[in-house]
Amino acid sequence: MYRLILFLIPFILISCDKDNNQVDDQFSYLNTPLTHFELGFELDEPDVILNDIATGELDVLINSILVSNNGNTERKLEFEHIDNTNKISKMSFFLPHYQNCEKNIYQFYYNSQNLIDTIVSTRKNFCNEFEVLKTYTFNYNFNGLLKSIFMYNDYFLEENYFGYYPNGKIKEIYNDHHGRGVESSFGLQKFYYDDTFSNVIRLETFTNASPSYTYKYFYDDNKNPFKNTFVAVSVYMPFFGPAYLSKNNVIKIIKKNENNIHGNEFTDEYIFNFSSPNVLDTYYELGNGFVYFVNQ
Numbered sequence: 001m002y003r004l005i006l007f008l009i010p011f012i013l014i015s016c017d018k019d020n021n022q023v024d025d026q027f028s029y030l031n032t033p034l035t036h037f038e039l040g041f042e043l044d045e046p047d048v049i050l051n052d053i054a055t056g057e058l059d060v061l062i063n064s065i066l067v068s069n070n071g072n073t074e075r076k077l078e079f080e081h082i083d084n085t086n087k088i089s090k091m092s093f094f095l096p097h098y099q100n101c102e103k104n105i106y107q108f109y110y111n112s113q114n115l116i117d118t119i120v121s122t123r124k125n126f127c128n129e130f131e132v133l134k135t136y137t138f139n140y141n142f143n144g145l146l147k148s149i150f151m152y153n154d155y156f157l158e159e160n161y162f163g164y165y166p167n168g169k170i171k172e173i174y175n176d177h178h179g180r181g182v183e184s185s186f187g188l189q190k191f192y193y194d195d196t197f198s199n200v201i202r203l204e205t206f207t208n209a210s211p212s213y214t215y216k217y218f219y220d221d222n223k224n225p226f227k228n229t230f231v232a233v234s235v236y237m238p239f240f241g242p243a244y245l246s247k248n249n250v251i252k253i254i255k256k257n258e259n260n261i262h263g264n265e266f267t268d269e270y271i272f273n274f275s276s277p278n279v280l281d282t283y284y285e286l287g288n289g290f291v292y293f294v295n296q
């Protein structure tokens with residue numbers, strides 16, 4: 001019996017070592033660096049440089065937004081501004097539905113051209129005691145054109161690349177969000193405007209170069225306060241549709257899944273209540289319990 005045990009020990013050790021190596025291989029991606037994939041091709045550049053989404057400026061001054069869901073506070077957003085301007089210096093998102101645990105602060109930093117240089121996001125959870133930092137870097141070429149926005153943190157990278165129409169309006173956005181050891185998978189958004197390039201009237205989205213969804217947008221005649229307000233594709237903002245690119249407010253969206261063989265379309269409608277042409281009081285989606293209360 002003793003000789004049998006001695007005979008089996010090397011095989012047990014080899015088996016354990018093999019299992020450990022398999023575990024090491026399984027998590028080896030954690031040791032790979034976070035790197036940018038890059039598009040591998042150039043996007044169209046404009047004849048006129050506008051850099052609208054890099055101004056950090058709300059079209060109408062907003063101090064806070066309270067989001068209610070069927071009468072219960074869902075979240076609150078607060079905006080701080082550079083003195084005597086509509087330029088955002090800080091955005092704070094509070095999430096009461098997480099038992100007042102969460103707060104996410106976006107701090108804006110500007111360059112010498114008065115355009116956004118970086119935005120630093122600090123998400124704090126006071127209940128579970130963790131903190132997540134993200135830095136969004138706005139990248140310009142030698143002519144001062146916004147070419148891309150990168151998000152960095154310890155675990156993920158996000159890349160946003162911009163193509164333009166000749167008049168300086170954004171034509172398309174390529175976006176990828178990935179962790180360590182993950183292959184690139186760029187999504188694409190293509191924007192189509194009305195005749196005056198005031199509002200986006202159509203958006204086509206693609207996943208891995210294949211059509212995904214198509215959206216048609218319809219607008220009111222009132223001023224959209226969120227025009228030009230953008231951080232990155234992945235960042236939640238309190239508006240409907242491509243409001244950061246449009247002059248007016250989206251009142252209807254028709255959505256179509258391009259992979260649905262039946263070609264079904266779905267319609268969502270929205271109500272905006274103004275007390276005067278530039279003062280927005282509330283807005284909401286019909287048939288949805290969420291109501292947005294605006295403090296200007």
